[in-house]
Structure formats: C-alpha cells, structure tokens
Amino acid sequence: MKPSTDRMLTRIKSIYLYIYKRGNVSTKELVEEFGTTQRTIQRDLNVLEFNNLVSSPERGKWTTTSRKIKIS
Structure with missing residues (x-):
C-alpha cells in the first residue's frame, strides 16, 4: 500500500x-x-458516511451510527 493511502x-x-x-x-x-x-x-x-459509520443529523455536525465495527 502506498504511504499516502496508509x-x-x-x-x-x-x-x-x-x-x-x-x-x-x-x-x-x-x-x-x-x-x-x-x-x-x-x-x-x-468515506465514513458512505460506509454507514457516521451520519450528519444537522449541517456541519457528525455522530457515529449504531453499526458494529471491529477496530484493529
């Protein structure tokens, strides 16, 4: 993987x-x-929104979704 991607x-x-x-x-x-x-x-x-990890309940504000993830 390229350093910039990492x-x-x-x-x-x-x-x-x-x-x-x-x-x-x-x-x-x-x-x-x-x-x-x-x-x-x-x-x-x-990228996070596309993967259903965050949502924007109002313009300029962000919160995580209830989607379960595994953090490594």
Whole structure:
C-alpha cells in the first residue's frame, strides 16, 4: 500500500474514533483537532458516511451510527 493511502486510512480511523469518543462533533472541531483542511476532513467524512459509520443529523455536525465495527 502506498504511504499516502496508509496515512489517509490512519487519519480516517482516528477521525472515527474521535467522533465515537466525543459523541457529536463539528466539522470545524475536526479540522482544528487533526490540523488539516476542511476539504480533506469532508472527504474523509464522506468515506465514513458512505460506509454507514457516521451520519450528519444537522449541517456541519457528525455522530457515529449504531453499526458494529471491529477496530484493529
């Protein structure tokens, strides 16, 4: 796997765990926490949303779904 892909997957996993621990976070909070652009965070959230791991109950706010996952 390319280093950039590995970095992206690690970041997406970290974002998921951050949302899971906090319960409900804003996109802005994720940008500040992970020190990346809003576009990058949005792209990562789209991956998580596509896989039914997070949802957006209101614009700019994110929470995890009830889907069961195995974290390795």
